[in-house]
Amino acid sequence: MGMLSRISDLMSAEVNAVLDRAENPVKTVRLLILQMEEKLLEVKAASTKNHARCRHIERHLGELDQNIVSWEQKAQRAVEASEDELAKAALGQKLHLERQKAWLEKQLSTAQTFSVQCDEDIQMLESRLSETRDRFRALTGHDRNMSRYAPVTSDVQHSESSEAKFRFDQCAYRVDQLLNESELFPMSRRTIEQQLDALERKAEVDRALESLKLQVGSVTA
Template sequence: MSIFSRLSDIVNANINAILARAEDPRKIIRLIIQEMEDTLVEVRSSAVQTLAERREIERRVAAALRDESEWERKAELALSRDREDLARGALQARAHAAKMRGTLEDQLSEINRGLAQQNDDIAKLQNKLADAKSREKALVSRTNIASSRVRLRERIYDERMNDAFSRFEQVERNLDELEGRADSFDLGRRTLEDELAGLEADATVDSDLDALKRKLRQRAGGDPASGNASGGGRSLASPEDAQS
């Protein structure tokens, strides 16, 4: 079974259990990283055992090769002494050693393929673990922000909060009424500032009225259509001039 299939089974089982209990999403993030770290340690430990097994098989292959060479030497020696029967036996022993070496070499090839796959899986798992750790802070930060928003919304829409604001509004209405009662005592009373302001307003109106009178006199005195010559006819007098 691939380590990723096994890891997926473990993580999914634990995540489903956490989701069923509606637990904090940060626990899921930490769980995934923890499972990856534990799996990486386990796979490395398994790789160490496989490497030890490979070294053992390599030693046995080397011993089988030495046996082959030794039996061949003995077969040559037997033939040199005209002992064909011994030479035949030595060759049979060499063939047995060669067969054993072939079996060991097949095992060694299988182990090497497994180690290559393990090495590839470990590299992939290390990359995924590094990526998970780099994203953990961002995910935890998003989770904290979301949790804070939920708590804030819960407080905003809490009935106790609404009651508190209703009391604030009642206090404001009471204060408005109190200020209105205080202002009512000043109704109909003219202060010194009010009287001075009235005098200033009257003075401004009088000044504007005098200016308007002068303008009308100047217009009447210099208008040819009025039937008066320049400097000869009787000028139009204002009611104030007639009284004087």
């Protein structure tokens, strides 16, 4: 018979039903255990990597918060000195960092959801692995009548951890790109799309400058 290879099969298949169709139940259960152990290691590795990614994003978000406050203060000092162009440049940096922060917050939420799902998958796999090992011990104890043992429930909900890991790796690559680019404010070599986006940013900066002037004016009045 063809051996189960997908996590969905491992998590939903009735071990007893598989054994009923197996020509060599002991070999079948042994292979099932090996597959479950391999899948468990894979999911744990993805979970560990994802937890590290979450911590990395959280640290960078903290740095962004500090830099946003810093550029806000610089813009305020420029306004107080009647240096509108400097204030606009500072507000442009602040806006750029705020957009990075919003994007990274979404990626962090996705990564945190993935962590929860990984933890659930690990718990279910460990439970199924323990039950399958019990059946292996029963078989090697020359008890081939599996009806006396409670069957593994087939309605266990699961996720496609391998597919989720692939999606996460794609997301992680985009996060790494953004983190590498975040050290410098892109002032040159803009693409057409970036130039169009710059027009929108300029309008936002102008509005932010007017708002900041009003705040400074109300304080000094």
